[in-house]
Amino acid sequence: MYDFNEWVSSIGIVYFILAIIIAYFLGNISPATLISKAANIDIRKKGSGNPGTTNVLRVMGPKAAALTLVIDILKGVVAVLIGRYIGGETLAVICGLAVFIGHIWPIIYKFKGGKGIATGFGALLALNYVFALICLAIAAIGFVASKRASVGSLLSALSIPILANYFMPNYIGLLTVMTVIIFIKHRSNIKRLIKGEEPKVSFKKKEETNES
Structure with missing residues (x-):
């Protein structure tokens, strides 16, 4: 039977905590x-106010958006690799969740x-x-079908626990936390979708919308 406490002891509590802090x-x-x-x-005062790829695209254009996307994805990748190097697959998953949470609720930006989405994708990658x-394919299908980034994000998030049950069954609980957080962060989008007020993504002009 898997013993979490024994596993933590085997890698050292200091290294365990340090890896999570670095990831966050x-x-x-x-x-x-x-x-x-x-x-x-100040991207937080422009467009939707969300410091994410879609808002950067609308406010600053494709080059800045592409750079933002790549760095956000790399954050997730690096955090998981650090966790895997220090403590194996379990710590890799925990660090993936930590970097995801750190992106959403960053202490240096007052949470x-x-x-x-991008950082979570990097961690999963x-x-x-x-x-x-x-x-990613599910997100793309949702986006193309609806022209709404939030729909793609939510469908992809919803698929995480389902896919985890097949690909990573030992970590379905931790990965489901990611889905729950994504839905919490998209609650305003969900309300607008229900009301039929969620705007479609347009790359032709700047929009004051709250993107995913």
């Missing part, structure tokens, strides 16, 4: 905020971060790339 603060790095500041723009790519 990796998540605190906000490329959207840093890139926009370099251009004398006001993004919605975690490092944990199991097939799992991650299926989630």
Whole structure:
């Protein structure tokens, strides 16, 4: 039977805690905020106010958005690799969740971060790339069908525990936490979807919308 306490003791409690702290603060790095500041723009006061890829795309254009996306994904990848190196697969999953939480609730930005989609994808990519790519495909289908980023994000998030049951059954509980958090962060989007008021994504002009 799996003994969590024995596992923690085997890698050392200090290393266990250190890995999680590093992962969390990796998540605190906000490329959207840093890139926009370099251009004398505060992305948190423009567009939707969300420091994420879609808002950067609308406010600053595709190059800045692409850089934001890549860095956010890499944060998730690096955090998982650190966890795996220090304590194996269990710590890798925990660090993936920690970097995801660090992105959404960053202490250095007064716990006001993004919605975690790109960073969560990066974590899943490092944990199991097939799992991650299926989630990406589901998100893409949802987005293309609805023209709403939130729909793609929510459908992908909903698929996480289902896919985890097949690809990573030992960690379905931890990965389900990610789904719950994504739904919490998208509660305003969900309300607008129910009311039929959620705007479609447009790349032709800036919009004051709350993206995923």
